[in-house]
Amino acid sequence: IRNTGRNNVSISANSGVAAAWALHRYLTGYCSAMVSWSGTQVALPPDRLPMLPSGQLTLESQDVYTVMPNVVTFSYSYVWWRFSDWERHIDWMALHGVNLAYALTGQERVMAGAMSHFGLTEADLVQYFPGPAFLAWGRMGNLKAWGGPLSKAWCDSQVDLQRRILDRMAALGITSVLQGFSGMVPDSVYFVNPNDPMFTNLSAAVIKENVKVFGHVTHHYAMDPFNENLPSNGVLQSWFLNNAADFWTINRAKAFFEPINMTHLLVMELWGETVNLAQQLDGFFGHNFVWTALHNFGGNNAMYGQLQNFGQHGPFGLRRQFPGNMLGTGIQPEGIGQNEVVYELVMEFNWRAEQPESLAEWIRDYARRRYGRPDRNLLDAWEGLLSTVYNTPHTGMLTPVLVLRPSLSLSENANYNVTLVESAWRLLIATNQSDNAMLNYDQVDLTRQMLQIRFHQYYTVLKQAAHTENATAVEASGATMLGLLDRMEKLLQTDERFLLQRLINSAKSFAASPSEIGLYEFNIRNQLTCWGPGPNTIQDYAARMYSGLLAGYYRPRWALFLHQLATAIRQ
Template identity: 30%
Template sequence: MRFTVFLLGIALGVAPGIAKGETAIEALARRVLKERARDFRFETLTAGDKDSFEIEAVGDKIVIRGNTPVSQASGLFEYLKDFGLCDVSWTGSQVALPKVLPKPASLVRRATLFDQRYYLNFCTFNYTMSFWDWRRWEKELDWMALNGVNLALAGQIGQEAVWQRTMTRLGQTDEEIRQFLPGPCFGAWWMMGNLQGWGGPTPAWWISRQVELEKKILKRMRELGIEPVMAAFYGNVPSTLKGHYPESQFVSTGKWFGYERPDMILPNDPLFAKVAATFYEEQRNLFGDAKYFAGDPFHEGGVAKVDLKATGGAIERAMQEARAGATWVLQAWGNNPHDEMLAGTTPNRTLILDLRGEAGGQYEKRNAFGGRPWLLCTISGYGGKNHFSGWMPENAQGSFRALSAPGMRGIGAMMEGTEVNTAVFQMLFDLVWRDRAPDIEDWCANYARRRYGRECPEAEEAWRIFARTVYSLPKATGAQGQPESVLCARPALDIRSTSTWGTTRRSYDVAEFLTGWAKLVEAARTLGGSQAFRYDLVDVTRQALSDIAQVQHWRMAAAFRKRGTAGFERESTKFLQILDDMDKLLSTRTEFMLGTWLSSARALGKTKEDRDWLEWNARTQITVWARGGDSADLRDYANKEWSGLLRSFYRPRWARWIEDRKKELGGETPAEIDWFAWEIPWTKGHELYPTTPQGDSVAEARRIFRIYGKSKVS
């Protein structure tokens, strides 16, 4: 074994980033641990053909060895979790190491069975990250390295500039460019070829801002050894381009929920290669070299009368001409990627992301994609919804089961929204350094200890219950994502889903989950000072209220069907009270406040016009999403149980419906409500919402438990 030694000598008070003389892992340790980083020493391990790390106590230092910066970061996190009872999280970190560091009794060595660990979905960049600044991105990149991520989608940020330059060189006008580029909350679907221009027009300052942010992100990723996945050119172009090239061959790719998709250039047309070369050149000029490029022709129903095999071959050739040895990254989602298109590509120059690991993935049905390299991923967090649940057993067992399939290279987290269900994704990336699936109950109990920094029997029992209930959802089939909240649904007597493709069905024992809630409330006596615990207490209490609200909705609907005015008045009042109580609870944490989302959007604007545009994007995405009409199915896809949103949008919507039902019971025939017309004014509003917590989380959770803790849910 050979290794190179790096001593960590860091002065206090150094600004974030990498100081002179530091390595990337040393800088990461300083950002995470502050002055305690000097207790660690990092060495480069060069033995073995698999990513690996070692942990050893040498003198008064904890020595972390790894063959890459990501492996070193993973070794550091392993020590913090297993020996230091620490946690680094999206939702409340605690790194309070003891004065004297615990020392491993012997050398700890881990090697991974998963060569590639992928991170991020196109949608994540909008459902969560639309308004992130560099400070927030820096924390995310550290989290990625600590969790072993070595391959991540990065090319979405700054793509407006790539296309602006490409279109300009192709002779398109400023107005055509403005019509094509998306708004800050809708870039994902533009990148995936679903739409053009929605959320725009995009001002020049935003394009410049995104370029500078992307450069910082890519620089840090490369320092940490995380391979960035950039955007691929796959034949889609602005519909206005055909007016400049009348001799070339373009085909329509259809519509996506009413939105016109970009056109596609036929693969044998010389313009295809010209546009591809221009695109890759402009992307490289702005952001440097890359090995991986992601892009999916025909995503979610896109159709075009093209030779699929020739199209696959043309996309690959253009990519290889731009960057020899490049890998084309594709999503296995729906019918994509088409086998006919794959037949035109070189197997070892593709990497397929099998998205729905929680549903078993596609690899078994598709013969492991013919042995091409692929990763088993999990989506979860559809639309960034904040339901407290997940598929831990399926993710854990399925990941190791898939290792025996030809071409399997690793695992990935492709959540549509982050900052929810932290435990699900920490467990997923914990698998990287294991050789078998963990017992989920034991894992969750250990997670509670390190998350809160101490032992607490009540908290550990609560998490064991969560492991058996909300975090052990059965293999996902049919509906997308976790169970949804009726509070966020368009009002009706019967509600089977809140969003078009979701479900409100609870596939776990709600009564047992509420027992776990009671245990967590009890644990507040011991853990009430922990910010991570306070976040979890609010989140679990929110979920308990959401589950109770579903039962209360059934009672309200039953009272209406009995045609009893007094009964409906009583049950509807109780239903609205749950909305009020949840809103008050969530106002105690900034993570659950509408004001946090809206203020982060407006803060980026240069002028009032800019700020209003950003706010409209932010409001539209989480409510109506689209423009109505033939795109109405997208409404409420990104629904959130947030304080402010409950109070100003969901509650008035339910109250409006309840008043009509009362009129109906009184013998009137109220007109059918045009919900889109009712909802759209909210997206254009500018009301201010709090951005600082209101009240005490523990006190509010206890108050709610006293009211609802003995609710009957069966």
């Protein structure tokens, strides 16, 4: 990046992604700008561009790869997207330096084509592919058919969309990762032994079909052979090693990795900010790997993060420890569109050699870039959030009590000073900039967080009243809790990004028949609530605080529980 005249700045780079990345560094570092999921703030001076004080800046990535997203993001966040959504998102990835990105849309057409060469029919595949909101877990072998069937119209639309996605990625120099074959087959086949030549033939057929449908776009294929499953007698996520840690001892993990050619595998160190499997497994026994931050589960939209934790559990020590095979960093949240500050920090790790020396100063600069106007209240508010909701010691899911199935044994594990959060909230809402989209979003989000905190406080009072069998106190605290849910519902109606109906409308726009309209709405509602067929569901795993879900699901559920609780005590 260099000054080339009184009002000119030029960028020279060795790829489209590198040029976009450099542009982003210029915008954030010299123009106090931000391009985020919730909006864009690029208020350049009207008369001249900001110049580089030293005349030029040379940027060089610390890594080979910057990676995004998670394979399940395609079901939790991307599933109902049109190309306009994808185009903006791909631009966001390029600006943040992402040069290796999963591109899994439309893969069911590829799988169907590959399997047709082995005598499998359309009838076989109807009971194989799940519905749109559950495709990610069908691809990884966790479930079949649930939420389906997939129509020809759906598959056609997704193939067309994928072609446009791949074209846009290629134009910017982003390498795509397509879906490989991990061993999941329709029931009519029953089982394919990995030692059987048929397994290799199916794997080759999937790659050939990808080339046939989408062209020669990549040499990277995602495979998750044991995702949340124990083994029966690429690009690989390490989640299976963490999910079944008791089974995957050091020796078993080593036996899995060692036979694989070192040049044929790239491991995604999923949840690297917490688990740090690379260190436990000696850098995956020499295989190339990428450190990524997971952070989010199921697309939950509560405010939380561990920004202070990245210094100890970030990629910096791994780079020094495994300089030959630690090849990158990235983010792999299960859902996007939440807690943007976490990802903005992590996406700087591709050029940072260490965590920012002062996170307090970093987050104040984040606020300046986010809102575009220096305001002491806003800077102080974000510093308060850094020491509270974004310094959460809890390492797993942090799901609010209000979206969980009611009982008297729930816990939120927040462990931060709620008084300081309230102080930050008051500072944030004291600023009135109605034309500032990202500030308006943050004001809604933090107010929602305060209502969430208040709900948990009254839930604690409710538990105490229930244990002392004080029905009057149970009814009083319960009435307050329901009132808080009503207030949150009205609040979230003010921003379309918190509307369940917006998601439903997007899904319905893909429907080619009346039956598909109902099926797609069922996909959304089931994923966000029961998640899958009963009784073995992961209920509320993908819970969201959305207008529509609060009024139509969470509040009625709590109202029923509170009524039954008070009645039981009185009896």
